[in-house]
Amino acid sequence: MKIITENREARHNYFLENTYEAGIELFGCEVKSLREGKANLKDSYAVIRNGEVFLLNCFISTFSKAGAFIPDERRTRKLLLHKEEILKLARKIKEKGYTLVPTKMYFDGDKAKVEIATAKGKKLYNKKEDKKKSDLKRDAERQIKG
Numbered sequence: 001m002k003i004i005t006e007n008r009e010a011r012h013n014y015f016l017e018n019t020y021e022a023g024i025e026l027f028g029c030e031v032k033s034l035r036e037g038k039a040n041l042k043d044s045y046a047v048i049r050n051g052e053v054f055l056l057n058c059f060i061s062t063f064s065k066a067g068a069f070i071p072d073e074r075r076t077r078k079l080l081l082h083k084e085e086i087l088k089l090a091r092k093i094k095e096k097g098y099t100l101v102p103t104k105m106y107f108d109g110d111k112a113k114v115e116i117a118t119a120k121g122k123k124l125y126n127k128k129e130d131k132k133k134s135d136l137k138r139d140a141e142r143q144i145k146g
Contacts, residue, residue: 004034004112006104007041008027012127014101020089022114023080024055029063034112036063039105046079048090050086053144055080055102055114078112092119094141107128 010016022054026034033039038061046055062070081089092098101119105112122130 002107004037004105005039005041005104009042010101010117010119012122012130014099014100014117014121015126016103016117017118018092019115019117020081020085020104022053022116024112024114025078025080026060026112029056030071031112032065033063034105034107035067036043036061041105044102048086048093048100048101051083051086052080053100053116055079055088055116056145058102059103062108069078071088079116089118097121111115 040059042059044055044058046053048054057074058077059073062073087102093100096120097120097122100116102114102116104115106115107113
């Protein structure tokens with residue numbers, strides 16, 4: 001498994017619950033661009049429309065040696081999931097405050113995959129608590145090491 005990109009900001013802004021592995025529908029030049037590691041999941045999210053899951057606002061750079069056909073870098077891409085998983089996600093999203101957030105993009109063999117998670121937004125005080133805990137943990141590790 002070769003990780004292309006991770007969405008570290010998602011762990012900071014959301015409480016991540018269940019994760020799902022989804023295939024992603026891409027064009028050939030997009031796959032080549034992903035192999036070069038030119039992708040970004042920051043500010044991207046997933047939605048369910050007509051029983052299908054779509055990834056919005058995901059940036060995949062244009063391939064440098066692409067021919068005549070060059071797709072939009074932030075186009076809407078379809079995610080490939082089983083019907084039961086989509087129904088499960090749809091039920092979870094109908095609950096107040098839940099959203100679908102992509103956490104990482106990677107290659108599993110020769111197939112590009114996206115890991116999406118059901119997430120609930122953090123409040124400012126939750127973010128401050130998490131920062132305080134990580135700072136205390138880091139200080140304790142430094143004292144043990146030193």
